[in-house]
Amino acid sequence: MDQKQPLVKMENIQKRFGRVKALRGVDFEVYDQEVVGLLGDNGAGKSTLVKILSGVYQPDAGTIYFQGEKIEINSPEEARELGIETVHQDLSLIEKMSVARNFFLGKELTRKIGFLEILDLKKMNHECMIGLKQVGIELRSPTEFVSTLSGGQRQAIAIGRAIYFGAKILILDEPLRNLSIREQRTVLNHIQEARNKGSSVIFITHNVYHVCPVANRIVLLENGEKLGEVKAGELTPEEIAECIATGKMIKANSREERF
Amino acid sequence: MLITPNHQEVVHSPDKVIPSKWTFEELRKIPEFGASVAFLALFIFFALSAPQFFSLRNITSLLTIIAELGIMTVGISFLMIGGEIDLSVSGVYAMAGFVFVTLANIFISPLGSLFAFTVALLVSLLIGFINSRVVLRGGIPSFIATLGMMMFLRGILLGITGGRSISYAGDNLVPTLLTGIMAYRFRPSHFWFIAIVVVFSFILNHTVFGNWVFATGGKKLVAYTMGVNVARVKTICFMISSALAGLSGVIAISRFKLANVSFGQGMELEAIAAAVIGGTLMSGGYGSIIGAALGAGIMGMVRTGLVMAGVPSYWYNAFVGIILIVAAVVNLKLRSTVLGE
Numbered sequence: 001m002d003q004k005q006p007l008v009k010m011e012n013i014q015k016r017f018g019r020v021k022a023l024r025g026v027d028f029e030v031y032d033q034e035v036v037g038l039l040g041d042n043g044a045g046k047s048t049l050v051k052i053l054s055g056v057y058q059p060d061a062g063t064i065y066f067q068g069e070k071i072e073i074n075s076p077e078e079a080r081e082l083g084i085e086t087v088h089q090d091l092s093l094i095e096k097m098s099v100a101r102n103f104f105l106g107k108e109l110t111r112k113i114g115f116l117e118i119l120d121l122k123k124m125n126h127e128c129m130i131g132l133k134q135v136g137i138e139l140r141s142p143t144e145f146v147s148t149l150s151g152g153q154r155q156a157i158a159i160g161r162a163i164y165f166g167a168k169i170l171i172l173d174e175p176l177r178n179l180s181i182r183e184q185r186t187v188l189n190h191i192q193e194a195r196n197k198g199s200s201v202i203f204i205t206h207n208v209y210h211v212c213p214v215a216n217r218i219v220l221l222e223n224g225e226k227l228g229e230v231k232a233g234e235l236t237p238e239e240i241a242e243c244i245a246t247g248k249m250i251k252a253n254s255r256e257e258r259f
Numbered sequence: 260m261l262i263t264p265n266h267q268e269v270v271h272s273p274d275k276v277i278p279s280k281w282t283f284e285e286l287r288k289i290p291e292f293g294a295s296v297a298f299l300a301l302f303i304f305f306a307l308s309a310p311q312f313f314s315l316r317n318i319t320s321l322l323t324i325i326a327e328l329g330i331m332t333v334g335i336s337f338l339m340i341g342g343e344i345d346l347s348v349s350g351v352y353a354m355a356g357f358v359f360v361t362l363a364n365i366f367i368s369p370l371g372s373l374f375a376f377t378v379a380l381l382v383s384l385l386i387g388f389i390n391s392r393v394v395l396r397g398g399i400p401s402f403i404a405t406l407g408m409m410m411f412l413r414g415i416l417l418g419i420t421g422g423r424s425i426s427y428a429g430d431n432l433v434p435t436l437l438t439g440i441m442a443y444r445f446r447p448s449h450f451w452f453i454a455i456v457v458v459f460s461f462i463l464n465h466t467v468f469g470n471w472v473f474a475t476g477g478k479k480l481v482a483y484t485m486g487v488n489v490a491r492v493k494t495i496c497f498m499i500s501s502a503l504a505g506l507s508g509v510i511a512i513s514r515f516k517l518a519n520v521s522f523g524q525g526m527e528l529e530a531i532a533a534a535v536i537g538g539t540l541m542s543g544g545y546g547s548i549i550g551a552a553l554g555a556g557i558m559g560m561v562r563t564g565l566v567m568a569g570v571p572s573y574w575y576n577a578f579v580g581i582i583l584i585v586a587a588v589v590n591l592k593l594r595s596t597v598l599g600e
Binding site for chain 1: 464467469470473477483540545598
């Protein structure tokens, strides 16, 4: 995989909020059809890094290459146009809107009546049900308000939406938070399925046991810096957790020398 | 909803998933349900307690009041659904009216009155734009920004006119088109009002922009991360609110032909009350334009109905206050099932 051109390459990304340096020059790549775990303790800079990739924040310094081309992502709108879909932590759905209106938010389906372009609500309702069905989610009604759904259902809808829109890169920020064990398993299945359908997935979490079952590669962040990188199976989850706790890569470096 | 494994494929038809039963449980999901019931109840109440209430003459004069308040209410509801508030609407109402009268008095011709009308609306749009800049760039709550704008506009009017009232001496084209008396004392403003309700209700519920207004008011950050340009949505909402307030002011001044600087004072609170009675949420993201129209209708009915029922007009505010509070509580209860609050 390393010989191939990365789908996205972030180089020396820096971001500060006031006096806080959230990111101090992070390099991060995502290759085609891989699941990358982005792991680190609270405040390590995980969310900031992906928010730069999804256009929510602009970096103070650093470059982003998308499919080899240097780009700037100035807004979430631009990120979505590139095929970067993000499921933000607690920030993916609007409670006071129906499921279908949420599902197509920012990418609404329309039809023309003369010169008027109007929402095709019937098609949106229909497509939303089909789209969610494809990822194994069954809804009572697409016109139901999101506020009536459980946390797990909301998470599933947000992920289902990202998969439906055929994301090149699917960013999931703490996707297993507040989910029951059964729901967690379903979400993990969705992640693998998204990869099988051709997406790359960035999976952000502070829980190593959540990401190990699905990740091809795990990137560790600490204090706004990249601590290191582990390929699937190189270290046990316990060893990775130890790295985060101590802030030192234990075996990965020595193993790399042997390669 | 169930989360089922992938292999269980069931094809849904869109018709099956939309409930079509006319039960109370379904009806209460309509945002303007509460306002409709209240509107009908008050209408019947006044019709029974004051014989002249249900006369064509009264209905049309009622419509005249409702249209002027209602046009403003539609605008402010749109903005409230988008998550902001505009206290300067009554200031805009007065400012647009004064600009219109002043210019029409200078250019006394049919074209001149059209010109004055256009400038008055442009000034209103500009004030809405400035409101949006102050809120979005300055980062202050719209309550404060537009409160300041309201005082500023009133102050300017007072400063320029020195407190003298003005009267309309321009051409009658625009006043006739807006609010000239027609058969059975109907006025064009009644139909403008209905047209505005239909158009803005349609925009809100059936266009991409409307979806973005709900989203922006519902949760700004989510809307933003989903690619909605929330700043632009809010800017347009501020301009709609201001433009409709200005239109309402021009209509009112065209009818009175005379105004002093306290013209429309306190009307912003009536419009907000009407919007809330109509089911619009102060915190944004939920509401209805038809509800706003019904809310304005309720306010207008209470105003004339009370007088006709023999209650001194001084009691008007007390009644509106009670209705507002009751409406807000009832709307909250009605909403609770829909939103699962």
